[in-house]
Amino acid sequence: MSSTTVTDGIEDRAAYALGNSADHAAVRLMALDHFLDPVTRRVIDQLPLHPGNRCLEIGPGSGSIARYLAGRVGPTGQVAAVDLDLSRITPGGDLDVYEHDIRDGLPLDGPFNLIHARLVLVHLPERYVVLRTLTDALAPGGWLVLGDFGDTPMTVYSSPSDSDTDLYTRVVYALQHVLEGHGVDMAWADATHAAMRDAGLHDVHAVEHAESWSGGSIGIRMHHANTSQTQDELLQHGITTADLDRFRELVADPGFFARSYRFVCTRGQRPLQ
């Protein structure tokens, strides 16, 4: 489902549903860093990044990967981070930040030796145009790294009761439907590989990561944050406040275990010529 509509020839863009300024955003970004940074770093660590290189991070959120890249290329290199909302990132040193919508193109000139975007293109109906923007900004031999959540069954491993399992599954899918209404496409993560090849990138390679989350663990806290931030819309999708109260008890219950989102991280290289 795409929420982009055209009215009298004017494109009405999907609004990002999980803005960084909201109270719950800090918890979501902390959970994402904890869950995903080790996977993202492993992918980046396999790439030939050197001091003096230029990197671009789209949608840095807390900036954990942008700072990691700055550590890899500094002090002679440079990292630019571009986000709609910079409220959770601290610039400085080798890290420059730009408040900007990537759907409007890049706010600075390339080329870049590495461009990374995690959990950004999955949200954007304009993802293929953005992919082209990023590919065009790569230096010859430069690398694009895209990470997104992909479709996966919502598996519950252990739960106090069958009705709790049903409730958890219902709320997580309702959250997905709300986000789809804002432009999210959970099929994109598995489409990224072909899209990178179609964009002319070479050596395209994807890795995946999923894990079990117990109630109260850091990763599963993103469910609490995301359902809180989208609560008004969830209530319009057949979820009740009693459902949300029980859902939040479950995701805080150390006896509850469920499968995480499935994260797909895909990299590809611009040919040298």
Ligand SMILES: C[S@@+](CC[C@H](N)C(=O)[O-])C[C@H]1O[C@@H](n2cnc3c(N)ncnc32)[C@H](O)[C@@H]1O
């Ligand atoms: C789900 S968060 C992920 C943050 C970080 N990349 C991570 O994985 O922890 C998505 C980030 O992309 C940013 N974002 C969303 N739409 C954007 C757009 N059109 N242009 C630039 N940034 C955008 C958000 O503000 C947010 O920081």
